[in-house]
Amino acid sequence: MNYAISYITSHITLTLTDWLTIFLIIALLYTTEYYLSYFTRSNPLPGPLPFPIIGNAYLFRGDYSEVFLKLQKKYGTMMEVYFGPKRMIWIGDAKLIKKLNDPSPKSNFPYRAIGSWIDELKMTGMGMGLNNHMSSWRFNRAMLAKSVIVPSLFRQLVHVMEKTFEELEGYWIKLSKGNNKVIKIDLADWVYKYTNDIIVPTVTKKPAGLMLTHYNNIINNNTKITFEQNQAIEMLGRIRIWQKSIVFFYFFPKFLRHYIPPFTFLNTKYLYNINWLNEYFINITKIRRKEIENTPKGETLSSDILTSLICSNTHLGTQFDNINDEYGRPMTNEEIMRVTIEAITGGTNPLGSGICFTLYHIAKNPQAQSKVHDEIDRVLASDKEDTVAGFKWKAKQEFFIHNYYIQNSKTHWRDPELFIPERYLDDNEKPEENSHLPFGGGIRICPGRHLALTNAKI
Structure with a gap:
């Protein structure tokens, strides 16, 4: 083989012009084949014209949600977009998605994302969101669903929410009274930290401490936080990077990510981040499993989701009524790792965004504010002064009705x-x-x- 290569290279010498000519011929052939496939595709739909290799990536700038909202408005309720050579159909009509959301296990459209990029993210057959191995997906989903309906988990969640809100309220009161200095409160930032301080201990039993750290940063307090809190803060930051990496791998084709800077740098950064997260959650799962094994017999275990996932289908936890090969086994550390990451992600972003959007629109709408105040006064005991017989009385004044x-x-x-x-x-x-x-x-x-x-x- 080496002799053949040496013989060819010694007898064939190509100039730069020759190489450019070959490259142009290959590019021309590829472009011809690309657009031939494009113009002869089945079920052609309206959408922006794609380019070879990059597809419609030239449009993906700024806020992606706004980009695709404008595209959908321009091209209609059913359009096509190309991510590299891959064609994606986007539907913006509620009347058209009934079959896509068919709950039957025999649904013809069980997947929301397909591609080798899922393998690169090390998510093939893992978790729920991007898991296209249906038996594994059903198992993980069933185990998480069983873990979040435990009554003790709800009691613990309510306790954590009350405690965390009181903590948030305390920080805001301190900021409003400190040194007569006007301090701007970034609601979105605080709400993100508030929801994470609720979800992280609910899922992992470990404190997050994001609000405390944020408060100390605002008042320039250099109080040291614990190692666990520091790791939790880094973990949450890396989960946000992980979410960005999913968008990056989903929208940009493999060729760009592997060979064209700066996409190659982002590709390397995101893969390193994924490895860090996987190792972190594998580690806390192993530690928690060991703690459970060493718990004295008869002592009640904590009600966090991680503990429930570890104990499910063991003598320490609940089991499915119909024990079989698919649902009757305990979860592995790798399965728990991915489900735990998704539980934290799903528990913080939708909740935090929902709170921010709701408060923003209430603040912009005086009529809505008035209705909210009326409902609060109607449902909760008011601590405001009230008038009886022409006199103002403090709340909870005792009266005897004769x-x-x-x-x-x-x-x-x-x-x-x-x-x-x-x-x-x-x-x-x-x-x-x-x-x-x-x-x-x-x-x-x-x-x-x-x-x-x-x-x-x-």
């Missing part, structure tokens, strides 16, 4: 000392509101009044 006096008052009744049952039947002599309260009133009204009235009638 019903005996009211029912004997000539202000409210004609001849109150006389027995006149007909007075309740006379339309012209209806009792004044709140002048006759045999069962009390308001939120303290007797809960058994209907039973008492029924007994009296019988």
Whole structure:
């Protein structure tokens, strides 16, 4: 083989012009074949014209959500976009997605993303979001679904939410009173840290401490945080990078990512980040598994999702009613690792974005604000002053309602000392509101009044 190569190179000498000619011929042939396939494709749909190799990547600048919103508005509710040589169909009509969201296991469209880039991200057959191995996907989904419906998890989540909100409120109060200095509060930043401080301990049992760190940075307090909190902060930052890497690998073709700077640098950066995350979550899974094994018999385990995933289908956790080869086994560390990453991601971004969007639109809409205030006052006890008999009283002031006096008052009744049952039947002599309260009133009204009235009638 080496002799053949040496013989060819010694007898064939190409100039730079020759190499350029060969390159142009190859490029011309590739472009011809590319557009021949494009113009003879099945089910042609409206969409931007793709270029060889890069597809429509030349359009992917700025906010991708805005880019594709404009494209959908321009080309209609069903359009095609090319990511490199790959054709993707985008649907923007709710009437057209019924078959795509068919819950049947026999659905013809069970995948949301397909490509070798999933292998590069080391997500093939892992987790749920990009898992195209349906048996593995069903198993992971079933195990997570079982873990998040445990009653003790809900109780712990409520406790963590209350504690975290009180912590957030405390930081804001301190900032508003500090040194008479106006401090700008970035709501989106705080909400992101607030939701992560809730989700991370709920999933992993480990504290995050993002709000504390952010508060210390604002007031220039150099208080050191624990090693665990520092690792949690780095982990959450890398999860955000991981989300960007999915967008990067999804939108940009392999050729660009592997051979064209600066895409090659981003490709290397994102792959390193994925390796770090995988190792981090594998490590905390191993540590937690060891802690569970060393827990004294009879001692209650924590109710975080990681613990539940480790214990599922073991003597320490719950099992599926129908034990079989597919669902009856415990999860491996690798399976738990990927599900845990997705649980944290899915638990923070949608919640944080939803809170920010809701608060933003309420702040911009005075009528909505008024309705929110009314509902809060209606549902929750108000701590504001209120007016009774022309006087302002603090909330929770104690009043004794003297019903005996009211029912004997000539202000409210004609001849109150006389027995006149007909007075309740006379339309012209209806009792004044709140002048006759045999069962009390308001939120303290007797809960058994209907039973008492029924007994009296019988």
